Amino acid sequence: MKLDKELVAASSAPMVLAILAEGDSYGYAIIQRVRELSGGKIEWTDGMLYPVLHWLEEQGQIRGRWEKAGLARRRRYYALAPKGRTALREHRNQWETVTAALNQLWRPQHA
């Protein structure tokens, strides 16, 4: 089963924020973490993560910094900013409200 594009897009920001709440990370590692968490069911096109990261950075929800990765490479790490922590709480409340409502509807007596 693959998730709908719309659902993947809607969950991308809370997913990134929640992963960064575990600790600083970078693009490739974030994608791997999403695959691991979803058992491969959430399939992001790798390239679409970066505009999301830059958008979150512009919103002040995450902070980016360059670090050396190897001899001649640079890697951009991201960290959750205080504004992102607040946004993550808000996302979490919203998603919990939606899943709670759907869970009630999908109990056996409603089926």
Add this chain to the structure above:
Amino acid sequence: MHDLENLIAEWRRSMREKMSRDQIAEVEDHLRERIAVLLRQELNVRAAFDEAVHEFGSGHAVAGEFHKLNSKWWWPLKLGIAFEVAAFVCGLLLWIRLSDPQFGFLLGAHVFAITVGYMAALIIGLLGVAFVTQRSMADFPEHKAEHIAAQLANFSIFAFTATLIGLVLAAAWAKGAWGHLALTDAKNFGAMATLVWTLGLVTAHRSGAVSPLGIIKFAILSGIVVSFAWLGANSWSVGKNLYSWPLWIIALPHALALAVSFAPPGWAARHRANAA
């Protein structure tokens, strides 16, 4: 590995038009990491590279997404354009006022062009000051710095063109009114310094050898150069056509902003948070 470096270099070249340097560096790191994983799965270099690029998705689509982020206008830039429009209107009024038999058409046209050109150069400096201030108060996204540097280069082209037209008109007017060019006039040197500086900024940006923050520092210095060009002769009472306006009112905030631009991003916010 040599093949991989060639493939990556070729990919980097193909992306140069679509993405900024930092965006390319970030994506390149992603590709290299994915390729390393694929190589461990026994794929050859070419196949691993093609697979990593395929998984990454269309560079054109990703660049389009980045472009959407960058296309939002930075509010100081909107303010700068409003000031430039105001300078254009004021310049026109001065042109009308000075285009009388006593001063002639050329002097009015010179005042108009030089006002518009100097104002553009001054706005470049003020935008640099605005950037440094914002960057001190909060972490400013780096991709924004790149976009702003490109806008400053565009402003510089405009400032250079208007100042050059103003300088040529001044020379033509001086030849007619005084019978000789005012080459040694302090204001003439100021206009030439502004020309050199604005052209320097555009060249530095186009060369790609100067970082976006470097271009912004360049822009702040342009504010200092134009404040000397516009008001320096008045402050030291040298040259012709003096009007009083203190040079330091413009030059000092720029010099301060230039010093601040060497501090790390968000330093003022962190200092405030530590103090609280």
